[in-house]
Amino acid sequence: MKVFQEVFWTTVAGILVFLPKVLLPANGEDHVTVMKMILSAQGKGRCPDDATPGPFATVKARSLLDCARMCASREGCLHHAFHKSNGSCRHYNSTPAKLIPDENCNFMVAS
16 A cells, blocks of 8 residues: 555656646746655654644645645745645645644645
8 A cells, every 4th residue: 555655646746747847838938837746754644733833824725636736836835734634735834843643634845
């Protein structure tokens, strides 16, 4: 199961990296920003502690991929966390001090 998850998230990251290049014309006028989202072992099933999260913005998302897309388009978004149970998507502008276990949440790094 772990191998499947790693392959799945690598594929998702690849789509996020290459899809904008395919859909947008390369005429020199369009600026394309590419971000790679990484779900590490430390981020799976964990989210930032609410006591010390650092600056963030909360939006609603339909899925982890939707949350990742919104983070990629937000200025200064370094990390995002998606809560499956309520569709909450948090975009972080700095690295949170502490992650705590939360089985309904995944914390990802944008690079």
